[in-house]
Amino acid sequence: xxxxxxxxxxxxxxxxxxxxxxxxxxxxxxxxxxxxxxxxxxxxxxxxxxxxxxxxxxxxxxxxxxxxxxxxxxxxxxxxxxxxxxxxxxxxxxxxxxxxxxxxxxxxxxxxxxxxxxxxxxxxxxxxxxxxxxxxxxxxxxxxxxxxxxxxxxxxxxxxxxxxxxxxxxxxxxxxxxxxxxxxxxxxxxxxxxxxxxxxxxxxxxxxxxxxx
Amino acid sequence: xxxxxxxxxxxxxxxxxxxxxxxxxxxxxxxxxxxxxxxxxxxxxxxxxxxxxxxxxxxxxxxxxxxxxxxxxxxxxxxxxxxxxxxxxxxxxxxxxxxxxxxxxxxxxxxxxxxxxxxxxxxxxxxxxxxxxxxxxxxxxxxxxxxxxxxxxxxxxxxxxxxxxxxxxxxxxxxxxxxxxxxxxxxxxxxxxxxxxxxxxxxxxxxxxxxxx
Numbered sequence: 001x002x003x004x005x006x007x008x009x010x011x012x013x014x015x016x017x018x019x020x021x022x023x024x025x026x027x028x029x030x031x032x033x034x035x036x037x038x039x040x041x042x043x044x045x046x047x048x049x050x051x052x053x054x055x056x057x058x059x060x061x062x063x064x065x066x067x068x069x070x071x072x073x074x075x076x077x078x079x080x081x082x083x084x085x086x087x088x089x090x091x092x093x094x095x096x097x098x099x100x101x102x103x104x105x106x107x108x109x110x111x112x113x114x115x116x117x118x119x120x121x122x123x124x125x126x127x128x129x130x131x132x133x134x135x136x137x138x139x140x141x142x143x144x145x146x147x148x149x150x151x152x153x154x155x156x157x158x159x160x161x162x163x164x165x166x167x168x169x170x171x172x173x174x175x176x177x178x179x180x181x182x183x184x185x186x187x188x189x190x191x192x193x194x195x196x197x198x199x200x201x202x203x204x205x206x207x208x209x210x211x212x213x
Numbered sequence: 214x215x216x217x218x219x220x221x222x223x224x225x226x227x228x229x230x231x232x233x234x235x236x237x238x239x240x241x242x243x244x245x246x247x248x249x250x251x252x253x254x255x256x257x258x259x260x261x262x263x264x265x266x267x268x269x270x271x272x273x274x275x276x277x278x279x280x281x282x283x284x285x286x287x288x289x290x291x292x293x294x295x296x297x298x299x300x301x302x303x304x305x306x307x308x309x310x311x312x313x314x315x316x317x318x319x320x321x322x323x324x325x326x327x328x329x330x331x332x333x334x335x336x337x338x339x340x341x342x343x344x345x346x347x348x349x350x351x352x353x354x355x356x357x358x359x360x361x362x363x364x365x366x367x368x369x370x371x372x373x374x375x376x377x378x379x380x381x382x383x384x385x386x387x388x389x390x391x392x393x394x395x396x397x398x399x400x401x402x403x404x405x406x407x408x409x410x411x412x413x414x415x416x417x418x419x420x421x422x423x424x425x426x
Contacts, residue, residue: 051362056359070312078311092279095280099282
């Protein structure tokens with residue numbers, strides 16, 4: 001049965017691949033699962049029929065027969081559990097890969113989103129310029145730890161996994177700030193993720209819809 | 214084999230149960246798994262031997278034979294997958310419970326932590342008073358959606374699950390602000406979580422170590 005995901009009809013990032021549907025598209029491409037997309041306006045995301053499947057009125061969602069899921073992390077995990085290619089076979093390694101999935105969305109992503117909030121949604125506030133270095137330093141504190149952990153390794157824990165998929169996706173949101181490039185091994189890690197054919201297909205699919213015409 | 218978790222030797226919350234080891238203790242109590250605790254000072258958390266099992270120098274961690282895990286969400290999921298009581302048997306319901314686990318840590322917790330940051334770590338900044346209402350309103354936006362979704366239900370999706378365990382734990386961090394009580398059904402939901410015998414045992418265990426003497 002072909003699953004259906006939801007995505008922005010016009011992504012606010014104009015096709016840079018930073019909206020969360022790209023993460024799910026990437027996972028689907030990694031496991032070789034074809035999918036359909038239902039595109040939603042911002043207004044449609046807040047309508048009752050979408051809130052019934054996504055209580056927070058966002059994208060992406062994942063529908064497959066009787067199953068409706070929201071939250072990117074759980075959609076990626078669902079795909080990783082049902083197809084080969086995104087989780088190791090060894091049970092310890094599998095549990096560690098899931099630790100990295102949670103680390104990506106719960107430890108690394110929040111300070112990165114705070115930076116976006118500070119730069120975009122609080123840009124017009126009187127405290128904006130004075131507060132920004134504080135927010136950036138919180139991001140750097142996490143980046144330094146992640147960089148020290150990764151060292152010269154190719155991926156976070158052995159072979160590429162769903163943990164890397166989410167971590168690369170989260171780090172991509174940091175590139176425009178210039179902070180990613182302060183950590184050359186992390187910048188190279190992100191570039192390795194982008195170089196995967198499955199990522200390229202996912203990026204192209206969302207770009208075709210969202211690029212400025 | 215008895216697992217070992219790590220926790221603060223003196224929790225900054227003085228035993229209010231808000232440190233993340235309480236979430237893991239609660240999961241262990243729900244599934245009836247005895248455990249040992251290794252207590253760490255803040256300095257010990259940043260030492261090389263702890264960074265080797267937790268790249269971000271935090272608690273809790275989970276060690277069980279050859280397996281070392283970090284990230285509370287993945288530890289709770291690991292326990293939920295290996296014992297009865299925290300995930301439904303039906304595969305669709307199981308996937309939805311995992312969605313709620315990710316929603317707790319990726320959608321609900323970040324704005325709540327931002328409020329803590331604003332109130333504690335930016336309390337002395339010149340923008341603190343003017344910025345706080347903005348931060349609170351971001352929390353309220355999520356609370357309103359969660360409250361509307363929960364309605365009069367007892368738990369998020371049928372029986373109590375690991376999704377509820379994490380969501381209640383995250384919402385507990387909001388109580389002191391007064392915002393939780395603005396949503397009576399969410400306050401009652403949190404109280405139902407606290408009333409579970411397994412939560413009471415987890416709370417008591419951390420309180421015994423952390424309460425002011």
